[in-house]
Amino acid sequence: MFPEYYSKNSKQNFIRLNDSLIANNETVKVINEIPRFVNDDNYASAFGEQWKLYRLTQLDSYTKSTITYDRMKRCMGKKIFESLRNKLVLEAGCGAGRFTEILLNQGAYVSSFDLSNAVDANVINFPINERHRVFQADINDLPFQDEQYDIVLSMGVIQHTPNPEETISNLFKQVKPGGWLVLDHYTYRLSHYTKTTELFRFFLKRMEPHKGLIATAQITNFFFPFHKAFRKFYLLQSILSRISPVHSYYFAYPQLSHEDQYKWALLDTHDSLTDWYKHLRFKGQILKLLRSIGGKEIYCEYSSHGIDARCKK
Numbered sequence: 096m097f098p099e100y101y102s103k104n105s106k107q108n109f110i111r112l113n114d115s116l117i118a119n120n121e122t123v124k125v126i127n128e129i130p131r132f133v134n135d136d137n138y139a140s141a142f143g144e145q146w147k148l149y150r151l152t153q154l155d156s157y158t159k160s161t162i163t164y165d166r167m168k169r170c171m172g173k174k175i176f177e178s179l180r181n182k183l184v185l186e187a188g189c190g191a192g193r194f195t196e197i198l199l200n201q202g203a204y205v206s207s208f209d210l211s212n213a214v215d216a217n218v219i220n221f222p223i224n225e226r227h228r229v230f231q232a233d234i235n236d237l238p239f240q241d242e243q244y245d246i247v248l249s250m251g252v253i254q255h256t257p258n259p260e261e262t263i264s265n266l267f268k269q270v271k272p273g274g275w276l277v278l279d280h281y282t283y284r285l286s287h288y289t290k291t292t293e294l295f296r297f298f299l300k301r302m303e304p305h306k307g308l309i310a311t312a313q314i315t316n317f318f319f320p321f322h323k324a325f326r327k328f329y330l331l332q333s334i335l336s337r338i339s340p341v342h343s344y345y346f347a348y349p350q351l352s353h354e355d356q357y358k359w360a361l362l363d364t365h366d367s368l369t370d371w372y373k374h375l376r377f378k379g380q381i382l383k384l385l386r387s388i389g390g391k392e393i394y395c396e397y398s399s400h401g402i403d404a405r406c407k408k
């Protein structure tokens with residue numbers, strides 16, 4: 096069902112031999128049933144540690160909410176979302192799998208991958224089976240021939256890659272004619288310039304991943320009680336967030352329990368203080384790019400997460 100792994104160097108499919116994939120002189124290790132086309136030592140390693148530590152935190156099945164379901168449905172659009180059954184989906188930058196869960200529940204065949212070893216967390220949450228395959232690879236060097244997937248989905252990822260335009264073009268190459276590319280992207284917000292996040296981030300993103308996790312936990316433990324105390328006072332919360340780099344979801348997701356609020360604060364504060372790349376784009380820039388790569392039936396709008404976009408090939 097899933098497309099074969101393909102070596103662009105030797106222009107042939109990889110074949111499985113014991114714990115490796117082989118194509119001509121190329122060997123790719125398969126560890127824990129996950130082919131590793133890249134190693135862990137790259138700009139995304141802090142994400143890997145993050146997703147292993149907070150493996151369950153943002154899964155809808157864990158929070159007993161529909162936060163991820165709603166976000167994916169909004170970005171994908173009702174029509175594509177409801178047509179997911181038996182579709183071949185490439186999920187780029189899967190992390191621990193909050194979107195993997197929704198895709199699998201909708202009955203898709205899901206090929207999930209990440210640059211970091213978050214893939215190990217993903218397979219613990221959603222074991223490999225005939226409907227779910229996981230591999231570790233770079234969006235910009237994928238082991239497939241072009242046009243292999245009905246839907247390519249990348250949520251919360253593209254802004255963290257070195258060059259979002261190149262990333263989007265490479266993802267679009269994987270879409271079959273008639274298929275869809277679905278993505279979101281950070282955009283410019285005043286808070287980006289008025290918050291202390293960038294100041295903290297300058298130091299934290301340079302730390303070793305495990306130290307970055309400890310430092311963000313300390314920062315969160317210091318500020319979170321204030322966010323909790325001010326949760327019903329919008330003005331106080333706004334003033335606090337000029338000083339505190341902690342992510343608080345008391346306003347956005349009041350349905351989360353206090354315990355989950357705290358875990359989301361730990362996770363997303365780490366995410367926003369240790370990401371190596373954080374690109375911002377205007378809606379017009381994404382729209383122009385999707386047109387230039389040949390996207391049709393383009394949807395591109397600002398949303399609570401930045402920009403939601405999709406286009407057909």
Ligand SMILES: C[S@@+](CC[C@H](N)C(=O)[O-])C[C@H]1O[C@@H](n2cnc3c(N)ncnc32)[C@H](O)[C@@H]1O
Pocket residue numbers: 139142143146153187188189190191192193194208209210211213232233234235249250251252255256366
């Ligand atoms: C903020 S996380 C989002 C993870 C998941 N999509 C979610 O929303 O929970 C961004 C993910 O993108 C991955 N990533 C960054 N650059 C990548 C690349 N070039 N190829 C594949 N994954 C990448 C990171 O390792 C990280 O797991």
